Amino acid sequence: MIELHSIPVEQAVLCSLMDHEQGSGDYIEQLSESDFYATRHQIVFHHIKSQFNKGEAHDAVVIWECIRRNAMELQQCTEEYFTELSSTIAHFGLLNTHIKKLKDLSTRRRIHDVSKHIATVASDTLSYTSETAIEKAQALVSGLDGGVTESDTHSVSDIANDVLKDILDRHQKIHEGIEVKVGVKTGFIELDNKLDRIDRTDLVIVGARPSMGKTTFAQNIMLDLAVNQGEVVLFMSGEMSKEQIMERMISGLGQIPLKQVRSARFDAEGAAGIQQAIQVIQNCPIFINDKASPSLADIRREARKVKQKTGGRLNAIVVDYLQIMTPPEKSGNKVHEIGDISWGLKKIAKDFGCPVIALSQLNRSLEQRPNKRPVMSDIRESGAIEQDADIIMFIYRDEVYNKESKEAGTAEIIIGKARNGSTGTVRLATNLSQATFCDLSPEYYAEQGLGGGV
Incomplete structure (x- = not known):
């Protein structure tokens, strides 16, 4: 087996740092004690970095004085060895090369x-289910990035410069008539006017009672993202099969009754619509994944696969639906389990830089109220969802409860939370027999005396 350390490289790095105090600061900040394999080299570097952080000298004489005052460290790094180390000839010009090798x-x-830890987790059938084992393994693997990625902490000065440059670039493109894409849109004009946009790290919750059309609504957004905005979308369907989803997509795009698509009983006009x-x-x-009760680990795994297939592109993830997902840990407390899932989905949005649109069931108790329009507290096991979500929307169709409703054929999209947009209600036309939500005509607003969404 190849040795995963090099004593000569470690010695060369330490000697360069002690011999050349001027100009070594940037190199010291790149390193940590764990980058050194030998315990005595970890001790030496610990004192080099400590002295540097205090703004004091860290040459060989000073470092030895630090070591010899600690009896335990002296056992590991003897005077004889330190004398040998400090007499090593190191070329400062090669320090960058040596550090790259050390980090590698x-x-x-x-x-x-980590591979050994994962093997232990895989064998521990008492402490981990297969799902929680996957979560633990992924957490361990993602932790590897800690030593090789750039810092997530930046000065406000740098951030301000970057944001200003982005604003000016977008302003210039708008002035030149060039389309500027910031975040994603739902594809519904009035709804997008309210929300402004869905940002790339947003968690969006769409809540509704059964038969309100939440899956159709989400699929309409997904199709607009892919067809009209050219975005890559991953659809995680824990409830419907991929074939059922495809039938709905064909019905909506071809404007053919879903019943005809499912039964294969259609005329020539229907055939043309299906072909189109x-x-x-x-x-x-x-990309559609129809695994029943997917976990956070499943979503992460499939998201990575999509990015591999598309050259790194993934612009949105749709999850249908939140309450049937497998929690990271089954505690028996549904509120805590759903909280873990919602936080996990928000983290996926941030980690992958794409919005996650998750559907959610609502509590049955709302049907006991005279006004059955959903409110925030109606989200089932709602505690953490309200906190984690950036946007929360509800779907309400009055005709579900009132068969003689004057609002038949329309739906209210109630925006209960919009971190960067406006709350309120937007009306859309519906034709669920053709798996479709769409913008209402200007004539509808004129008849109702409305200036668009309200």
Whole structure:
């Protein structure tokens, strides 16, 4: 087996740092004690970095004085060895090369250690279910990035410069008539006017009671993202099969009754609509996974696969639906389990830089109220969802409860929370027999005396 350390490289790095105090600061900040394999080298570097952080000298004389005052450290790094180390000839010009080698070896040691930890987790059938084992393994693997990625902490000065540059670039493009894409849109004009946009790290919750059309609504957004905005979408369907989802997509795009698509009983006009829908769908960058009760680990795994297939692109994830997902840990407390899932979905949005649109069931108790329009507290096991979500929308169709409703054929999209937009209600036309939500006509607003969404 190849040794994942090099004593000569570690010695060369330490000597360069002690011999050349001027100009070594940037190199010291790149390193940590764990980058060194030998315990005595970890001790030496610990004192080098400590002295540097205090703004004091860290040459060989000073470092030895620090070591010899600690009896335990002296056992590991004797005077004889330190004399040998400090007399090593090191070329400061090669320090960058030596550090790259040092970091490479330390990273490989971490990978080796994580692989052993994962093997232990895999064998521990008492402490971990297969799902929680996957979560733990993914957490361990993601932790490897800690030593090799750039810092997530930046000065406000740097952030301000970056944001100003982005604003000016977008302003210039708008002035030149060039389309500027910031975040994503739902595809519904009045709804987008209210929300402004869905940002790339947003968690969006769409809540509704059964038969309100939440799956159709989400699929309409997904199709607009893929067809009209050219975005790559991953659809995680824990409830419907991929074939059922495809039938709905064909019905909506081809404007053919879903019943005809499912029964295969359609006329020539229907056949033409199906063919047209299929041609559109075949060019859609949509990926569907229909595993029952998917976990956070499943979503992360499938998201990575999509990015591999698309050259790193993934612009939205749709999850249907939140309450049937498998929690990271089954505690028996549904509120805590759903809280873990909602926080996990928010983290996925941030980690992958794409919004997560998750559907949610609502409590049955709302049907006991005279006014059955949903409110925030109606989200089932709602505690953490309200906190984690950036946008929360509800779907209400009055005709579900009132068969003689004057609002038949329309739906209210109630925006209960919009971190960067406006709350309120937007009306959309519905034709669920053709799996469709769409913007209402200007004539409808004129008849109702409305200026768009309210």
